[in-house]
Amino acid sequence: MSQNSPYQQLQNQLEQVVEELEITPSVFQILKEPKHVVRISIPLQRDDGTVETYTGYRSLHSDLLGPGKGGIRFHPNVNEDEVMALSVWMTMKTAILKLPFGGAKGGIQVDPNDLSKRELQELSRQYIRMLEHVIGPQKDIPAPDVNTNGRIMGWMLDEFTRLRGRNVPGFITGKPPVIGGSEGRVEATGRGVVVTILRALEKMDMEKKGAKVAIQGFGNVGSVTAKRLNEEGLKVVAVADVNGMLYDEEGIDVLELCEYVEENGSIEGFQNQELKPSDGIFETDCDIFIPAALENVITSETAPKLKASIVAEAANGPTTGDGDHILKERDIFVIPDILCNSGGVMVSAFEWMQNDSHDHWEKDFVVQRLDKDLSEAFREVYKISQEKNIAMRKAAYQVAVNRLSDAMYERGWVEG
Missing domain, CATH: 3.40.50.10860 (Leucine Dehydrogenase, chain A, domain 1)
Incomplete structure (x- = not known):
């Protein structure tokens, strides 16, 4: 396995977290494979x-x-x-x-x-x-x-x-509601991204109305995030996909763009606008930057270009180790992927619970519970980050590893 592989980097990260928490190294031995x-x-x-x-x-x-x-x-x-x-x-x-x-x-x-x-x-x-x-x-x-x-x-x-x-409906989640799926599952990840962004704006005393947003990637997660942010009064000024970037300082018509992409599969050709190069998204003047596409896009080359105060990781693993180091040095507030984009697995859990109890929850209830539970998780991670003066990513891993360590102890897998 390459030392630079995502899995090897994760192993190194987990080992470091276990050491910082000063818990038994056995926890890392169990988690590493x-x-x-x-x-x-x-x-x-x-x-x-x-x-x-x-x-x-x-x-x-x-x-x-x-x-x-x-x-x-x-x-x-x-x-x-x-x-x-x-x-x-x-x-x-x-x-x-x-x-x-x-x-x-x-x-x-x-x-x-x-x-x-x-x-x-x-x-x-x-x-x-x-x-x-x-x-x-x-x-x-x-x-x-x-x-x-x-x-x-x-x-x-x-x-x-x-x-x-x-x-066996509980065997799989993300199903259509007619065969046991949960209301609100399709847009759950994007909704969760927005919940964590709103909580971050509160903690940073930033005004949400008119806050400028740039989104890299406009699939399901990117488009749902854009719509929800637009509803909350934020202004999406830039959107990029593989074909290029749309930019409008006054704000893109998000609803019209979503309809266009639904029909055409890309932002290309929207309102006959000429696309700018995709990588221009990293230099966009914005308050919030949302990588919502691929892994390893915020790197040692792109991280110094970002002009945002907040990076909300809607994609999995969008930031490399070098990129993360630069974001910390620049004091950019990062909502880590394992918190930011976890709305999908949360509503999947709701779906599994509904299947287990042969119940069906209304969409409003699903949305309210998503907001409540994810906001609670955000506040717990934020509290650790403030108490220990560490970045949100490190705090999130510490919360997770602590909980896993406690479970290992209670099961008798490790000594305290």
């Missing part, structure tokens, strides 16, 4: 009769606090190191939020745009068939992630139901 990582080879008969093989993964990092929880992504760059790292982040998120879950993640190395609808459904079902022995509502609960959605979750639920011979 997943409970298991399954690698599968999935044969798929294509529509033309040929057979192609795709590589899939499922990493269960921890089930210390409950069954594993984590999404399934379909992307050409999915690999074992990435899936392992993402499963650790899920363990940290669920611990911070006090959810009855551990951390997991999975994926298939594929570009779903290259598949027909039939091929995509068959690949999704094959993935479940080959992993049926390690997943389930009390073992490891999948959910949507990059390039997967409620429709794919429905196919996977149907396959798992066939294998078990009975309906």
